[in-house]
Amino acid sequence: MSHRIPVTVLGATGVVGQRFVRRLADHPLFRIEHLAASDRSAGKRYREACAWRLDGEPYGGLGDQVMGEGAPEHTLSPVVFSALDTGPATELEPAFARAGALVFSNASAFRMAPEVPLLVPEVNPEHLELLKVQRTHHGWSGGIVTNANCTATVLVMALAPLHAAFGVEAVLMTSMQAVSGAGYPGVPSLDILGNVIPFIRNEEPKVEEEIPKMLGRFAGRTVTPADLAVSALCHRVPVLEGHTEAVSVRLRGNPTLEDVRAAWLDWHPEPQHLGLPSAPAVPIRLHDEEDRPQVRRDVELDDGMSIHIGRLRACPVLGVKFALLGHNTERGAAGGSILNAELAHAKGYLR
Numbered sequence: 001m002s003h004r005i006p007v008t009v010l011g012a013t014g015v016v017g018q019r020f021v022r023r024l025a026d027h028p029l030f031r032i033e034h035l036a037a038s039d040r041s042a043g044k045r046y047r048e049a050c051a052w053r054l055d056g057e058p059y060g061g062l063g064d065q066v067m068g069e070g071a072p073e074h075t076l077s078p079v080v081f082s083a084l085d086t087g088p089a090t091e092l093e094p095a096f097a098r099a100g101a102l103v104f105s106n107a108s109a110f111r112m113a114p115e116v117p118l119l120v121p122e123v124n125p126e127h128l129e130l131l132k133v134q135r136t137h138h139g140w141s142g143g144i145v146t147n148a149n150c151t152a153t154v155l156v157m158a159l160a161p162l163h164a165a166f167g168v169e170a171v172l173m174t175s176m177q178a179v180s181g182a183g184y185p186g187v188p189s190l191d192i193l194g195n196v197i198p199f200i201r202n203e204e205p206k207v208e209e210e211i212p213k214m215l216g217r218f219a220g221r222t223v224t225p226a227d228l229a230v231s232a233l234c235h236r237v238p239v240l241e242g243h244t245e246a247v248s249v250r251l252r253g254n255p256t257l258e259d260v261r262a263a264w265l266d267w268h269p270e271p272q273h274l275g276l277p278s279a280p281a282v283p284i285r286l287h288d289e290e291d292r293p294q295v296r297r298d299v300e301l302d303d304g305m306s307i308h309i310g311r312l313r314a315c316p317v318l319g320v321k322f323a324l325l326g327h328n329t330e331r332g333a334a335g336g337s338i339l340n341a342e343l344a345h346a347k348g349y350l351r
């Protein structure tokens with residue numbers, strides 16, 4: 001496996017960063033060269049810089065690796081996975097791209113920049129070509145590819161087959177989001193235990209603007225956002241991992257529930273055709289039981305990379321409604337970013 005591409009993980013101490021490290025520990029295409037986070041962590045061994053919070057081999061076997069300074073002069077690799085907070089990402093991600101790295105980012109800093117792909121490989125693989133526009137625009141040899149907000153990622157995977165088959169006109173989505181979405185230490189236990197908090201800062205506008213970009217049409221140089229209305233109502237609930245979403249949609253032509261179900265079942269997107277290592281065999285798992293999907297029973301299936309849909313039924317207001325579930329820190333973060341990098345590799349952007 002010596003030909004694996006060296007990578008840097010920025011933000012390696014955090015909730016998402018640790019998941020990157022676990023996934024990359026035995027990845028067939030990538031190997032971790034550098035670990036970095038803030039100045040607080042630089043110079044420490046990885047095991048001293050943070051407490052490992054995941055199952056599996058602690059620290060991905062890299063507990064003794066000394067953490068570097070998160071700047072391209074110190075920790076440049078051809079591929080950079082960024083699990084940085086948005087503030088430091090705004091400065092550091094372009095610095096790494098300028099220095100020649102292809103940065104796969106989880107942060108929201110550049111998601112809506114017109115020249116930056118906002119990528120979910122099953123949904124809009126062609127948007128990756130924006131990298132060429134980006135490189136010309138900035139004169140970079142590297143680049144930035146972002147994944148979407150975790151709530152938006154799960155939602156867009158459910159909407160994409162419906163948009164392709166019928167056209168989505170309107171979406172109303174109410175989320176119940178896990179505490180891991182707020183990073184570590186996140187929401188204080190005294191605030192969230194036995195409680196529901198009907199506010200997550202900036203979450204609703206992110207979902208409402210990211211969905212049309214991802215479903216938008218790429219015409220060689222730009223993405224024209226899809227013409228659909230999205231309304232998001234976001235809530236924090238006392239769940240560890242997994243965002244549940246109650247979704248109502250209005251589709252063109254008022255298809256039947258059977259047509260909707262067939263559109264999901266007939267969806268065979270590009271990552272599955274390409275056999276990308278992190279692509280789940282079945283990206284959408286449909287549940288027929290009356291009380292599924294459930295976080296505790298379903299969200300870890302397929303290493304957290306598939307989404308789950310159940311309770312499909314008629315909506316008297318918008319036409320169709322269903323329950324949706326996805327893993328916020330895997331599909332919605334680390335796993336999604338690594339899948340983006342696998343797609344870039346398959347398309348020849350990485351050697």
Ligand SMILES: NC(=O)C1=CN([C@@H]2O[C@H](COP(=O)(O)OP(=O)(O)OC[C@H]3O[C@@H](n4cnc5c(N)ncnc54)[C@H](OP(=O)(O)O)[C@@H]3O)[C@@H](O)[C@H]2O)C=CC1
Pocket residue numbers: 010011012013014015016017037038039040041049050070082083084085086088089106107108148149150180181182183184185328329332333
């Ligand atoms: N959690 C989730 O479900 C999702 C998160 N994201 C995004 O991923 C990113 C990481 O989130 P998450 O892991 O939850 O957050 P955490 O708060 O758990 O981790 C933040 C990471 O950023 C590092 N960091 C903080 N300040 C700086 C700085 N000034 N310079 C360099 N590094 C710094 C921290 O390092 P140190 O330990 O040294 O302080 C830590 O490694 C965020 O942009 C978030 O919005 C995206 C989708 C889903």
Ligand SMILES: N[C@@H](CC(=O)OP(=O)(O)O)C(=O)O
Pocket residue numbers: 106107108148149150151177178180181182200203206328
């Ligand atoms: N805000 C999301 C997680 C997140 O970090 O989103 P974003 O990457 O858009 O900042 C949540 O709290 O569940």
